[in-house]
Amino acid sequence: MYASLNDKELWIKVVEGDKDALSFIYTQHFPALFNYGMKIHPDETIVKDCIHDLFVTLWFSRERLSITDTIRFYLLASLKRNIIRSLKPLYVPSMFDHSMDKADFSTNPEQIIMGRESEWEQQQKLVKVINQLPRRQQEVLHLRYFQGLDTKEAAALMSLSVNATYVLLSQALRFLKKHSDKLVTLFLLWPF
Numbered sequence: 091m092y093a094s095l096n097d098k099e100l101w102i103k104v105v106e107g108d109k110d111a112l113s114f115i116y117t118q119h120f121p122a123l124f125n126y127g128m129k130i131h132p133d134e135t136i137v138k139d140c141i142h143d144l145f146v147t148l149w150f151s152r153e154r155l156s157i158t159d160t161i162r163f164y165l166l167a168s169l170k171r172n173i174i175r176s177l178k179p180l181y182v183p184s185m186f187d188h189s190m191d192k193a194d195f196s197t198n199p200e201q202i203i204m205g206r207e208s209e210w211e212q213q214q215k216l217v218k219v220i221n222q223l224p225r226r227q228q229e230v231l232h233l234r235y236f237q238g239l240d241t242k243e244a245a246a247l248m249s250l251s252v253n254a255t256y257v258l259l260s261q262a263l264r265f266l267k268k269h270s271d272k273l274v275t276l277f278l279l280w281p282f
Contacts (some may be wrong), residue, residue, distance in 0.1 A: 096159045105152050112152075115161060116145055122162065123169050129232065130173050156187060163243040166233075170247065195203040217271050227262035230255060 092100060092114040103111035120141065126139035144165065148155070156166045220228060226248070233244040245255035 098157060098159050099202070101155070101158050101161060104148065105157070107152065109149075112149055114219055116167075119165050122164055126232075127169055127173060127182050127238065130170060131177065131228070136173065136176055142178055144168050144172055148153065160239075162237065163239055163247070165241070166237065167247050172271060187244055195229060216266075219266060222269075223262055223265055227258050229261050230258045234259060 091112055092103075095103070100111055100115060104115065123141050123262060124137060127140060128134065131137060134273075220231065223231070229248060230244055233239045234241065237248065241255050241259065242252050244259075245252045248255065250258070259264075
């Protein structure tokens with residue numbers, strides 16, 4: 091029933107008090123939220139707690155929620171804020187400088203497991219090339235191509251201007267192209 095609804099209709103159901111709609115959203119978005127949360131902070135318990143808190147807050151404040159056309163963007167942005175808020179104040183300024191340096195925004199375990207061995211090898215080459223990118227370029231690629239956000243949403247989530255996001259994305263794609271035309275083709279055609 092809920093799978094046929096668009097994001098706005100589904101969100102309205104939650105605002106109106108439909109617990110099953112919220113449960114459907116949770117089921118649909120938990121894997122992406124957990125994956126993104128683990129990129130922000132490596133503690134699985136904190137990430138799961140923040141996801142849980144996010145949905146509890148959604149439920150109890152549902153009557154005050156504004157209508158959204160993009161549930162995934164709303165959830166990712168809220169989760170990022172929850173994780174940052176849950177960390178010690180002294181840790182927040184250095185969080186992206188240290189813990190995200192080696193963050194891997196390029197892997198999706200389901201995609202690596204799927205497919206033939208040659209596709210897996212190509213994906214591993216892509217991962218190696220993406221891991222050579224600066225962390226912010228990795229993050230913009232992850233948000234844009236793996237989470238399916240548009241550039242404006244990625245910009246808002248990263249606290250950047252849309253133009254700066256386009257520049258980061260362009261630099262990342264230029265780097266990929268420079269290092270392998272096949273990898274850029276694979277990356278752009280990869281099922282997201």
